[in-house]
Amino acid sequence: MSSQPVSAPDSATAEPLTIMGAGLVGSLLSLFLARRGHQVDVYERRADMRRGGAVEGRSINLALSDRGWRALEAVGIGDEIRQVAIPMYRRVMHDVHGNLSFQPYGKDNQAIYSVSRAGLNRTLLTLAEAEPRIRLHFNQQLTSLDPRHRRLELRDTVTGQEQELAFRRLFGTDGAFSAVRSALQKTERYNYSQSYLDYGYKELNIEPGPDGEWLLEKNALHIWPRGQYMMIALPNLDGSFNCTLFFPYEGKHSFASLQTPAQVQAFFEEIFPDVVPLMPELTDEYFRNPTGSLVTIRCFPWAFDDDVLLLGDASHAIVPFYGQGMNAGFEDCTVLNELMEQLGDDWPAIFSQFQQQRKPNADAMAELAVYNFEEMRDRVGDPRFLLQKKIESKISAQYPDQWTPLYSQVTFSHTPYAEAWQSGREQEQIMSRLMSHIQTETDYDRPEVQALVAQEMAARS
Amino acid sequence: MSSQPVSAPDSATAEPLTIMGAGLVGSLLSLFLARRGHQVDVYERRADMRRGGAVEGRSINLALSDRGWRALEAVGIGDEIRQVAIPMYRRVMHDVHGNLSFQPYGKDNQAIYSVSRAGLNRTLLTLAEAEPRIRLHFNQQLTSLDPRHRRLELRDTVTGQEQELAFRRLFGTDGAFSAVRSALQKTERYNYSQSYLDYGYKELNIEPGPDGEWLLEKNALHIWPRGQYMMIALPNLDGSFNCTLFFPYEGKHSFASLQTPAQVQAFFEEIFPDVVPLMPELTDEYFRNPTGSLVTIRCFPWAFDDDVLLLGDASHAIVPFYGQGMNAGFEDCTVLNELMEQLGDDWPAIFSQFQQQRKPNADAMAELAVYNFEEMRDRVGDPRFLLQKKIESKISAQYPDQWTPLYSQVTFSHTPYAEAWQSGREQEQIMSRLMSHIQTETDYDRPEVQALVAQEMAARS
Structure with missing residues (x-):
């Protein structure tokens, strides 16, 4: 640095x-x-x-x-x-059954x-x-x-x-x-322009354990990706997590559709079942905390x-x-x-x-x-997307001069954002070509895939 | 209608x-x-x-x-x-030597x-x-x-x-x-957004002739396309034309660079020589009239x-x-x-x-x-562009159900603008494919060009 x-x-x-x-x-x-x-x-x-x-x-x-x-x-x-x-070394994704999957943010010691x-x-x-x-x-x-x-x-x-x-x-x-x-x-x-998303956010809280311990993995950013909306949680020093629900203002599942404590409770039990036991104040907080807007x-x-x-x-x-x-x-x-x-x-x-x-x-x-x-609320819940991220880190490890994942360029480098974004879009196109030949993590080592990767990398250097 | x-x-x-x-x-x-x-x-x-x-x-x-x-x-x-x-039936383009070229707006009786x-x-x-x-x-x-x-x-x-x-x-x-x-x-x-072009405009006047006659073609919109800027003129009932210079605020040729009557006079004589004799009040008007801005x-x-x-x-x-x-x-x-x-x-x-x-x-x-x-200030001065417009009207005449030029959809129809724009972009792609086979107006009738056109039209119906 x-x-x-x-x-x-x-x-x-x-x-x-x-x-x-x-x-x-x-x-x-x-x-x-x-x-x-x-x-x-x-x-x-x-x-x-x-x-x-x-x-x-x-x-x-x-x-x-x-x-x-x-x-x-x-x-x-x-x-x-x-x-x-x-430090948060990885994303931990929670599905609707409470099952977890994982995605490291970068190389071994890289964290946000x-x-x-x-x-x-x-x-x-x-x-x-x-x-x-x-x-x-x-x-x-x-x-x-x-x-x-x-x-x-x-x-x-x-x-x-x-x-x-x-x-x-x-x-x-x-x-x-x-x-x-x-x-x-x-x-x-x-x-001048001000542009709002059709989404707002609501802050909620996961309590610490009885001895001040973290009740979810401490060194991670937790995501509950649900397609059109999501919740995330970041750890605090006192063992709590600060959660943020990003949620549409209007529609079937939205701030407009959750009007009573019973509706909120039922919704969370169905959609975020693993956090409900960790949020004893859920409905109180939901109605007490303001709904924030999201502007560019x-x-x-x-x-x-x-x-x-x-x-x-x-x-x-x-x-x-x-x-x-x-x-x-x-x-x-x-x-x-x-x-x-x-x-x-x-x-x-x-x-x-x-x-x-x-x-x-x-x-x-x-x-x-x-x-x-879009990536966080939708794609991180998709096994193909997680496989692509794994393949991408293999490419980056094998061709460090030709390839730095977009997330790493934005987060772990000082490359100007515009350059990072341009490079990231080019890499996304390469990945979509490569992924049509890859069904599992081990496919990456197949000679024909290795040849394709080598060819793409040669074109980049 | x-x-x-x-x-x-x-x-x-x-x-x-x-x-x-x-x-x-x-x-x-x-x-x-x-x-x-x-x-x-x-x-x-x-x-x-x-x-x-x-x-x-x-x-x-x-x-x-x-x-x-x-x-x-x-x-x-x-x-x-x-x-x-x-009624203005066509664009009349004036080049730097005062030579004219023409582009009809639509079919025979169509006018703005x-x-x-x-x-x-x-x-x-x-x-x-x-x-x-x-x-x-x-x-x-x-x-x-x-x-x-x-x-x-x-x-x-x-x-x-x-x-x-x-x-x-x-x-x-x-x-x-x-x-x-x-x-x-x-x-x-x-x-909300407000977005300004780096161009302003200045209104100027072409005087009527001694008997109240129009000193340029009456039933036309006149354009002096000059690449990075342009002037246009529309006829008035009294024989005058209202001219508008669209001009950069800053740069080599710009409002900022023309600071004195002598500079304005010299610039117009070089760039718009055929209108200078028709604008006896040019420099007075230039400094008296405000510079308007162009906002979206x-x-x-x-x-x-x-x-x-x-x-x-x-x-x-x-x-x-x-x-x-x-x-x-x-x-x-x-x-x-x-x-x-x-x-x-x-x-x-x-x-x-x-x-x-x-x-x-x-x-x-x-x-x-x-x-x-961009089209008016730059492309209408280009013979290839004018040829393309001619070819386009031939296509439109031959295949009226498959083809209406973008300008006509916007100007002479009630097709929603968004549909017109989408259709116009598709047609532009087709034109760029066809024009690589066309060097002159008569090329349109060559059998191989006709076959290409027929093929493109079949894909549209």
């Missing part, structure tokens, strides 16, 4: 910077910028999450992978986060890591607060932004007090419903001259099915840091190259995220 | 309706609704355009084709409009019609005003809309007076920057329950290159009228079927409009 160290430039060239939003990307970005010598003011609409209270309406845990680790290591907290992250969103954010905030160049301002809601004159207005959500501020350079890291982006949307010829946001430009720049979900919110939302936002920070390293204080070039470089990758990741939903 | 007559239903079932926006689609819609027995209130932000003053920022003339005619005939003003419409936007709108308003069931309210800006409680607020732009109104059913026909749609965009899980708007749903419905540009603004923006909006009225005819006062079904039926067609038309830009 090659990590880009953050070095402090000549502080004479460093200038004060403003960040709107102290979520995962904003707090990480503040560290990158401060360590380059900049004075950074960070404004956050919500209260300081370290003073208690959960973060409403967001997933409880996240899957951290290589792109995210690289950014955390660059600001020096890789080891600290590793202490509280749970279950981390607490709130825990990670708190750690980043504490680190930022310890940095003399960073000032954090909570309960500050952006009520107005004039990018052309570089002025913004904030309202203190506790005291109601309003203030107007001038800024020189503003980074918008205020998430999928970004107020900074809303102001850019009012500029001329702004390209695309926009362009991300920059307004060299004055305002969007990063993270503010510019490219995606659906959660590839576990790359946070990782993509963290990679934004890495890429921005590299450009600052190369281009010094040429901010027009930094902002321009950043958006030119990142936009196609963000678009590719948005498509990949929707693609993986 | 099969036109759906508007018949008045039992007036006991008719209910008062509200329309926001008295542009082309809103004023036409009011006629359809009133003739079905409804009391209709129409609110328009701008002043009554019949009291003088041009409509700012919109094209001066439009190409009316079969879908538009059908709707106008249904409200009984086909003949009246035909008096002031100029140049009509004045303002003139057509005025006629529709006068017709609406004569209708006892319609009340027109001008200078009424929608400042707030609550679809859930069916209330809206209007501000009189002249007196400043504000009023709050309840409505039972609201039709949003307030154009690409619809205020009605803005309110729907704030409802949950609303899908997509959204869904178009209906909020059975309370609010978007039609026309409010739900599907498209770029102008297929001449279908107004025609598509008028077809919305035809389709809505047919559904009212079939479904009576079952408004939930009317709204729901309307959006289900029209949305895929609006999406297809949006794609077609961008596709035709």
Whole structure:
């Protein structure tokens, strides 16, 4: 894992910077910028999450992978986060009878890591607060932004007090419903789209065992694939699992069709029988927890001259099915840091190259995220699909220079997302040609299959 | 041309309706609704355009084709409009030396019609005003809309007076920057996109001759195709032509690169030499007229329950290159009228079927409009392309049941846009196979080419 160290430039060239939003990307970005010598003011609409209270309406845990680790290591907290992250080495699929099947995520030691969103954010905030160049301002809601004159207005959500501020350079890291982006949307010829899936999600909980032990395999991401919908579970440190049901809003099996506790109970007993005993609070949680929506946001430009720049979900919110939302936002920070390293204080070039470089990758990741939903809810329950994945890892082991599975390129590499997606589509075509000659795992070693594989690989090198 | 007559239903079932926006689609819609027995209130932000003053920022003339005619005939003003419409039977292409080439739009008598936007709108308003069931309210800006409680607020732009109104059913026909749609965009899980081309447009004028005669061929749409950009001209009744330059915002030849009258003059003399003598006001107009932008708007749903419905540009603004923006909006009225005819006062079904039926067609038309830009600015200058069009009309004449050119399906039929687009793509593939055997127009009659054509047609029937 090659990590880009953050070095402090000549502080004479460093200038004060403003960040709107102290979520995962904003707090990480503040560290990158401060360590380059900049004075950074960070404004956050919500209260300081370290003073208690959960973060409403967001997933409880996240899957951290290589792109995210690289950014955390660059600001020096890789080891600290590793202490509280749970590696998940494979998918464990649960069928309607409770039978399990398995699919490793990568090679032997490759894993994605279950981390607490709130825990990670708190750690980043504490680190930022310890940095003399960073000032954090909570309960500050952006009520107005004039990018052309570089002025913004904030309202203190506790005291109601309003203030107007001038800024020189503003980074918008205020998430999928970004107020900074809303102001850019009012500029001329702004390209924007928000696209919702017909699916929502509901968070549920699997309790720990009596001694705090994990009641499902700990080091795995669990999936209950059911064709048109699915449930997943990620492990927490306390022995519990956080489950998420991804479910249509309307239709025969849908949020609309489950209206009473008895209906929910009966549905889970029929469709997810093995988890029902592990969810004593099932019906209470189902009706207490909100139903979340799943949006993809695309926009362009991300920059307004060299004055305002969007990063993270503010510019490219995606659906959660590839576990790359946070990782993509963290990679934004890495890429921005590299450009600052190369281009010094040429901010027009930094902002321009950043958006030119990142936009196609963000678009590719948005498509990949929707693609993986189909794979997870539907294809991972199919023995032919699992066989194909096994064959693919054999090819990758035999021809490591010609073949890296798409999932590994996205998750365990820093290959730009757009390249990964292109390569993944080519590989999928090759696999569909090869799989017509393969019925079992051992078929892979048959001379005629080996010849076909060799021929395909020769065409790739 | 099969036109759906508007018949008045039992007036006991008719209910008062509200329309926001008295542009082309809103004023036409009011006629359809009133003739079905409804009391209709129409609110328009701008002043009554019949009291003088041009409509700012919109094209001066439009190409009316079969879908538009059908709707106008249904409200009984086909003949009246035909008096002031100029048929355009073909494209006339002007090359950089002023040489001309030609491409008919369809069969012998098929034409698209140049009509004045303002003139057509005025006629529709006068017709609406004569209708006892319609009340027109001008200078009424929608400042707030609550679809859930069916209330809206209007501000009189002249007196400043504000009023709050309840409505039972609201039709949003307030154009690409619809205020009605803005309110729907704030409802949950609303899908929305606005996408701009990197091109703008500039309106210019070709003067009539000394005796009011047309200085270019009157009954044609003129195109100056120049690869990455183009100019077009449509005839007006007074002998003038309205020209539109479609031009990149940035780049070597672009709005950004032409900054002085001398630069504009030199550019036109080099690139459009044959029109320069016909444009005595060229540089004045170029700097006086605004540069318009080219946006595609997509959204869904178009209906909020059975309370609010978007039609026309409010739900599907498209770029102008297929001449279908107004025609598509008028077809919305035809389709809505047919559904009212079939479904009576079952408004939930009317709204729901309307959006289900029209949305895929609006999406297809949006794609077609961008596709035709490429054809007009680039391909119509290519002799191979013109040859292909000639061959295509021969095929269509020989096999009328198997083949209707895409342009004719869009322009001279009522085939749903999505079907036309699908069929057009299939035909394009066939043409590319056939054209590899065809070098000249007479090649079409060669036995081996005839055999290939017959074979392709057999596969289509």
